[in-house]
Every structure is written in C-alpha cells, then in structure tokens.
Amino acid sequence: MKKTVNRKLLLLLAPALLLGCSEDEFDPTAADATLTACTVVEKIFAPKCNDCHKPGGDYPDLSYDGLxxxxxxxxxxxPGQVQVVPGDPEASFLYRKITGNLTADEGDPMPEKKALPDATIAFIAQWIQEGASMDCTPDPTNTSTEAYHPAGYAEATVHGYEMELGLETDCRQCHGDNLQGADDAPDCDSCHQEGWREDCTYCHGGAVSDSGAPPRDLAGLMDLTMLSFKAHGQHEAGDAHPAYECEQCHDKPTDVMTPGHIFDDETAGVAEVVFSAGLSAQGTYNGNGSCSNLYCHGNGRNNSGTADHDDGQLDCNACHAGPTATTAWRTMSGEHSKHMRERLACTDCHNSTVNSAGAIAQAALHVNGQVDLDFGTNDMTRTNNRCTGTCHNERHTNETW
Ligand code: HEC
Ligand code: HEC
Ligand code: HEC
Ligand code: HEC
Ligand code: HEC
Ligand code: HEC
Ligand code: HEC
Structure with a gap:
C-alpha cells in the first residue's frame, strides 16, 4: 500500500484541524468599542497580552478580574509604580509600559515586540482618563485569550505533525524568521530540549539508526510496509556497497533552518529526492519509491538502471550479470564472456571486491562509482587499460579488453 497525504491527515488529532485566525485588529471606531473596561480586556488585552499575562502567571493577570x-x-x-491611576494615564505604569515611555530600569515596552496601534493606545488612555471604571458586565464567553492555535496545540503530537507534514502556515510567518518568537507567538526554543535544531532524530528517524532516516517518518510511522521509501535501511547498512549517506538521494541539511529542509514553501511536507550530489547524479525519482536513470542500479556501463522499493532483496543478476548468469555474461564489457566461459571467476580479476564464493568481499569497493580491478595472486598487471602477464595458461602482452 502506498502512502498518501490523506492517510497522514487521519493520523492528526481532530483539534489540530480546527484552526482559526485572530489577526483582526481592534477598531476603536467600531460600534461595539464602548469605552469600558470590558472592551479594553476583551478586545485589546485578550488578543494582545494574555498569552503571557495569564491568571496565576508571573506577570499581572490582565483578565477583567485581574485588571x-x-x-x-x-x-x-x-515597587513605587502604581499600575493604573484613574484619571492619570501618564502616572499609570501599565499605560507607560504600553507607550514605551520607560526608564532603563523599568523593563521592556509591552507587548514586547510589536507596539499597539496608536488608536488603541489612545483608547486605553481615554479609559484611564475618564476614571478607569470597571463598571461593565464581562462577556462570559470571552474569558481569556483568543488563541491563534486550537486548544492542545502545545502537544508535540499535534504541532509537531502539523509542522512536519506542512499542514499549517509556515511557522516563521508568526514565530519569527529564526523561530525565536515574534509579536505574541513564542520562541520555539522556549519549550524544546536544547540542541533540537541539530538533532536529526528529533523529528524523523531514530528507530533503527541515529542518522535521521526513517522508520519514524514525518507522520511518525514505524511500519516499514507503509513508508514512502522502504529501503532506507538497506542503503544505510552498507552490506554489499558502501554505507550511503543521505547526500546520495537528498540535499543533506545541517539543521532545521537549512534552506529547503523543513521550510520549503512550494513543497512543504514532502521530502525532496535530489540525486545531483550522489553516484547517480542524473537519476530520476518517479515517486512511490521508484527510480530510473540510475548508475547505482545499472550494469556499470551506463546510467540506465531502474529500481523500485518493492523489489525486495536484490541478487547479483539484478543490475549486471553475476557469477552464475551464464547467458547474460555477453552483456558485459569486452572479454568478460570469453573469460567466464574459460572458467575464470569474478574474483580472478576483481579479487578485492568479490571472494572465491562469488560473494561481495569488500562492500566499500562495490557500487562506489569505479570498477575495481585486482588480480589477486594471478601474475597479471593492467596499465593504460592493457593487460600483461600469464593467467589461465595464456600469455597476455598488452592485450586490450
Ligand atoms: C510575549 C509576552 C508578553 C506579552 C505579549 C505582553 N507582555 Fe507584558 N510582560 C511580559 C514580561 C516578560 C514582563 C516582565 C518584564 C518587564 O517588565 O519588562 C511583562 C511586564 C508587564 C507589565 C509590568 C508588570 C509588573 O511587574 O508590574 C505590564 C504592566 C505589562 N507587562 C503589560 C502588558 C500589556 C498591557 C500587554 C498587552 C498590550 C502585554 N504586557 C503583553 C511579557 C509580555
Ligand atoms: C498566524 C500566526 C501563527 C502561525 C502561522 C503559527 N503560529 Fe504558533 N503561535 C502563534 C501565536 C499567536 C501563539 C500564542 C498562543 C496562541 O495564540 O495560540 C502561538 C503559539 C504556539 C505554540 C504554543 C501553544 C501553547 O498552547 O502554548 C506552539 C507549540 C506553536 N505556536 C507552534 C507553531 C508551529 C509548529 C507552527 C508552524 C507549523 C506555528 N505555530 C505557526 C501564531 C502562529
Ligand atoms: C509550549 C511549548 C512548545 C512550544 C512553544 C513549541 N513546542 Fe514543539 N514541542 C514541544 C514539546 C514538549 C515537544 C516534545 C519534545 C521535547 O520535549 O522537546 C515538542 C516537539 C516538537 C516537534 C517534534 C515532534 C515529533 O516528535 O516528531 C516539532 C517538529 C516541533 N515541536 C516543532 C515546533 C516549532 C516549529 C515550534 C515553534 C514554531 C514549536 N515546536 C514550539 C513543546 C513546544
Ligand atoms: C524540527 C524537525 C526536524 C528536524 C530536527 C530535522 N528534520 Fe529533516 N525533515 C523535517 C521535515 C519536516 C522534512 C520534510 C520537509 C520538506 O521537505 O518539506 C525533513 C526532510 C529531511 C530530509 C529529506 C530531504 C528534504 O529536505 O526534504 C533529509 C535528508 C533530512 N530531513 C535530514 C535531516 C538531518 C540530517 C537532520 C539533522 C541535522 C534533520 N533532518 C533534522 C524535519 C526535521
Ligand atoms: C537511496 C536513496 C536514499 C538515501 C540514501 C536516503 N534517502 Fe531518504 N528518501 C528517499 C526516497 C526515495 C524517499 C521518498 C520520497 C517520497 O516519495 O516522498 C525518502 C524519504 C525520506 C524522508 C521522508 C519520509 C516520509 O515520507 O515521511 C526522510 C525524513 C528521509 N528520506 C530522510 C533521509 C535521511 C536522514 C537520510 C540519510 C541518513 C536519507 N533519507 C537517505 C531516498 C533516500
Ligand atoms: C544494485 C545493483 C547491483 C547489484 C545487486 C550487484 N551489483 Fe555488482 N556492480 C554494480 C555496479 C553499478 C558496478 C559498477 C562498478 C562500481 O561502481 O563499483 C558493479 C561492479 C561489480 C564488480 C566489478 C568490481 C568493482 O569493484 O566494481 C563486481 C565483481 C561485481 N559488481 C559483483 C557483484 C556481485 C558478486 C553481486 C552479487 C553479490 C553484485 N555485483 C550485485 C551494481 C550491482
Ligand atoms: C578476466 C578478468 C575479469 C573477470 C574474470 C571479470 N571481470 Fe569484470 N571487468 C574486468 C575488466 C578488465 C573490466 C573493465 C575495467 C575498465 O576498463 O574499467 C571489468 C568491468 C566490470 C564491470 C563494469 C561494467 C563492465 O561491463 O565493464 C562489472 C560490473 C564487472 N566487471 C563485473 C564482473 C563480474 C560480476 C564478474 C564475474 C561474473 C567479472 N566482472 C569477471 C575484468 C574481469
């Protein structure tokens, strides 16, 4: 079964889908902008201040009762600063926090990163000027923050998936270019464990190795049969070839902010396959774990190899003729077929790559981008593509292949 985005969507918790936006700015001229504490709390403090100024928190509670x-x-x-002095905005510390009219030892202007619009500040000034009356009936449905994200978003399983699958707007739009917080959207580092940005198993991988390669894909899946690419393990293992790095098939990032990694606006939530830095530089990814124009799955003579992750374990004849592929030997270069028919073995000329049993001897030499010749104990040499020496009872003098 192939993976689809829909299946991934089903994995998400329901609240994560109920996103809303609360970017509407307060309009002091609107009909419901009556000059009361209720308007100040519900229309200004709730959306702009209460993420940080929560009941029971470290800084003053700016709910109706808190105010x-x-x-x-x-x-x-x-000490010495009175928060709200009815009739005197400039003497009110809360007001000076909003205007930023502060001395060096009076902390930061509020909100910390983006000042309120002038008209909103003027509205608060007028409310204080006219006596800072608390005489109004708060809207019981508007108790605290109009949060941008739905309840439960702080759970890693909710916001982590949203980010990894590209389901939410680019986080940088609100959380800052470097995710270190902006306006009232918090710094991602404020909750995460140290070093998460460079930790390749923070979001994917970790089940089999520490490289970051799935299993545990972007949707958190561990089931090999469900992965978009089932063969990460084989490529990384290096049993019959070098242990391949991510660069063979992807641009390898150095941390979460590397361009094209977690934030690539055009294809958010999709792992790009990029062969250009690998052995199959001209390879093509066809989707669904299928590739063509590969060097690595080719016969060693061109770049026409194909592969599909449902192919399973590959034997020696999958890419080129192997030790027992009698009729296919003629598809190999030069004198292969002739020599094999004379009962030579691969190990006679590729001694370091293949052993006498016809199995890979040194994985690092096989599918490493070059044909490794090694005559072992045979009395042969090869210079400028010509062979000299005596082998299989035959004298070779500068023979071409
Ligand atoms: C991003 C979090 C954040 C937001 C949003 C925020 N504040 Fe603050 N606020 C703080 C922090 C942190 C402090 C303590 C440090 C300081 O005083 O600079 C503080 C302190 C204050 C204080 C002084 C508290 C004291 O100790 O007496 C006032 C008053 C205040 N904020 C008002 C506001 C108002 C009004 C808003 C909205 C218009 C707002 N803040 C929005 C984080 C925030
Ligand atoms: C349109 C602006 C916006 C975007 C886009 C956005 N956020 Fe936020 N985020 C906020 C604001 C504002 C807060 C403060 C609390 C709230 O309003 O929900 C916040 C808070 C959070 C919190 C803390 C929630 C809590 O309950 O304490 C997490 C986690 C979070 N955002 C993650 C993300 C991730 C991950 C992305 C990108 C996939 C993202 N956000 C995109 C505006 C945004
Ligand atoms: C309110 C706290 C909080 C904030 C703010 C927050 N996170 Fe998280 N996030 C967590 C926790 C807790 C985890 C679990 C791992 C840990 O403890 O570090 C987590 C895990 C994650 C994961 C990994 C999920 C997985 O297991 O695959 C991603 C991705 C993530 N956060 C993205 C973000 C981004 C991006 C932001 C900022 C836009 C952000 N978070 C802000 C609390 C938060
Ligand atoms: C905060 C979560 C997170 C962390 C930490 C993380 N990745 Fe990723 N990674 C992603 C997401 C999301 C994608 C797919 C996103 C896309 O391309 O739209 C991805 C994709 C990839 C891909 C596929 C190519 C691509 O960019 O699409 C590679 C390779 C990769 N990551 C390697 C790494 C390595 C190496 C590290 C450690 C240096 C790492 N990742 C750390 C979230 C993360
Ligand atoms: C032999 C090629 C190859 C190598 C090597 C490779 N990958 Fe991949 N990877 C793929 C293919 C193909 C996909 C599937 C892309 C798709 O269809 O979405 C993929 C998908 C991924 C995904 C997304 C999985 C998902 O669907 O959620 C991540 C993350 C990833 N690779 C990380 C890595 C990391 C980290 C490394 C290095 C340790 C690595 N890959 C090495 C070929 C490779
Ligand atoms: C996935 C495709 C693939 C499979 C499967 C494969 N080979 Fe190869 N083999 C190649 C390619 C491509 C080359 C070209 C040279 C290189 O890059 O090492 C090669 C080269 C060789 C060479 C030449 C020596 C050398 O070091 O390059 C020998 C010998 C060889 N393979 C033997 C085997 C044997 C034995 C098996 C089965 C155990 C096998 N191959 C399975 C792709 C494959
Ligand atoms: C008599 C020596 C000899 C024997 C035996 C031999 N090879 Fe080769 N092989 C060569 C030479 C010479 C080359 C070409 C090297 C070059 O010029 O790059 C070569 C190249 C290759 C290549 C690269 C593609 C090609 O066709 O040129 C592969 C793959 C390969 N050998 C696999 C094998 C395998 C598998 C066996 C056993 C079935 C085998 N060879 C037996 C000498 C031999």
Missing part, C-alpha cells in the same frame, strides 16, 4: 486588581495598586515587580 480590577491593578487599580490604584503598586506593582510587585517595580
């Missing part, structure tokens, strides 16, 4: 508790009350963090 009431700041009228004529001194700041805990900044």
């Amino acid at each position: 009431a508790a700041l009228i004529n009350v001194e700041s805990e963090g900044y």
